[in-house]
Amino acid sequence: MTIMTAADAGLMVCHACGLLSRPAAAAHDLTCARCGTGLHGRKQDSISRCWAFLIAAYVLYVPANVLPVMETGSLFGSQRDTIMSGVVYLWTSGSWPLALIIFIASIMVPGAKLLALTVLLISVQRRPAWRPHDLGKLYRIVELVGRWSMVDIYVAAILAALVQFQALATIKAGPGAVAFGAVVVLTMFAAESFDPRLIWDPVKEERESDD
């Protein structure tokens, strides 16, 4: 079975309004006839952008986990907690489910996302058409799970806004929260800038070469 793609037909889809266009002969600097958005056969600089976001996310992943995300100050002293120390505290105090949720949402998922995106990028660049179905599934998971990593940030942000009783108790977002938020946003950008069609482009080629 042959799958006909727009690229096969020599057409392009506008990323903004979805209008299918026929590229002009010049083949450079095309814009959508309807909305004026630049036209590209595939997402522009998809892989290099993705790498850029991914590297930035990797870099910030370290401070996100090392620096405190929340600074709790109260009458009885002050405390600075990193994500991991919070998980450890919950675990040792017996709240295993909560500890697990936070560990998965805040440490495992962002880490896994970074790894998944890395795998996607490398496999697209180095090993064309390597297990495209699995890669496609991976991409879907990355897309889906992206925003849920922000749970920690939400908690910190809400507490910081609510708990402000000056001397009695204050909660401030620590520098780790910024880094953590940046990691999540950057991975979302990276996932966004990755063009999943790149997974499939070589597949057709192979399939056709099989013919």
Add this chain to the structure above:
Amino acid sequence: MTDIPKGPVTGMPKGPGLPGSADAPRDPGLSGIADAVVAPTRRRSFQLVWVIPIVAVLVGGWLAVKSVLDKGPTITITFKTAEGLEAGKTKIKYKNIDIGEVTSIGFTQDLSHVVVTAELKKGAEPHLVEDVRFWIVKPRITGGQVSGIGTLFSGSYIEFDRGKSTTRRKDFEGVEVAPIVTGDVQGRQFVIQGKDLGSHDPGTPVFFRRIQVGKVATSELNQDGTGVTIKIFVESPYDKFVNPNTRFWDVGGIDITADSAGVKINTESLLSIMLGGIAFGTPADSPDAQPAEENTVFSLFADRALAMKRPDREVVPFSVVFMESLRGLSAGAPVEFQGIPLGEVKSISAEYDMEGGVFRFPIELVLYPDRVAKMFKPGAKRARDAGLTMPQIFDHLIERGLRARLKTGNLLTGQMFVALEMVPDADKAKADWTKTPPELPTTPGGLQQLQHVLASFAKKLDTMPVDKIGLELRQALQSMNKMLQSTDLLVRRLDNELAPKARETLEESRKAMQAAERTLAADAPLQQDAREALRQLGRASQSLRLLADYIERHPEALIQGKKSGRQ
């Protein structure tokens, strides 16, 4: 279809025979598809997206470098117990500002102590010198103050106190008890030697003119157990009032003294009543001196009066022996010379005189002749200046009647003192210089003397021959009775024989008196005659005066006679 782009596609598929090219044969099914508009845009040679990882690397790198640079020194502190400490939580504070955090807690090799490893903030190294102190802050309630209450809620923390040494080190021994005086308080420490601790626990106040100017820092028993060494800290600027002449005394509680001078109640302040304390002051007449050096040693006096006493340079011991009751006399009682405190009683002892069969009470005194010497007016004649030695002076005085005598100082309390007095009519006595200490002669005290007089009177009364006196008295009375009887007879006879004659005589004399009265009455002839005679005599004398006048003026008249017409 070999013209399909291969590999990663980052832009629009390119190449010869591109399906999207204008000259490509149009698929009849796609005839309605709009043509893309060619609109030249500026191509960036550099993809802006790479700024993000660069920024991230810069931020991350900066954080990493900062954390390495900010890493302060790691130190270990040894404590007896880690009570209230928690790795990763407990802070190290100086002036209530975090300067570090406990990273781990372990044991020493022999399990006798805990070793607290802590990481301090950067910049702490220069302050980590030998004599810095670390202690665990816990709630502490002492008599005078309450501290560390905050740690009830927040948990303990380790307090740091800076040191003055310059030798650096990294391993410290924690102080178990929070030091009273921290290094940031300006002032000086002094050492005080006392007989016992009294109420001078660390933290008790030190007063100067009843102002609290410092605290007792430490107090400990001397190595040899002979006393206690109390270290006090006097805060600046009050420390300059401590000079080598300064005296320190105990002001703990209420000081009530009842002696021959009366009852005195002394206290420094309400705080010192509860806590005790040490006060200091400098005698007014002491020479001006520089403030005392740090750690100067002073001794602690029991009270202000003792502390402020003039130092007596010349101490002369004496002994006196009293035979009378010593009730009310105690060691420390004053010795006064004509009311001037001159010394004090050192000890009282007793001995039995086998020969006399009486108890003797030798009392040792010390005299400070200086005190009297100081009272001499400058320029006044002093025995000492004449080159007399102490024994000579005393011998001289004793010859003039100097005696020791017990006197009651306070009628209320019955306290006695030894008075040295000049007794003018004292028996001859001499000081016994052969004894050590030399013995001064005594004379019985006022009451004792009165007793002596009464006793001797009674003795004399006792020896009187009262019986004989009585007999003689009776005889005398009998003879007197007889005499009275004979007198009575005589009187009666007189009455009978003499009285009538006497009456006659009286009658006669009355008559004579009447006659005389008549004769001397105003209208009596004798009176008139006498008056006339006197008048005649006056006239005669007047004539005589005229004559005398005339003769004086005309003495020739005596010869020539009176000339007529001439006066």
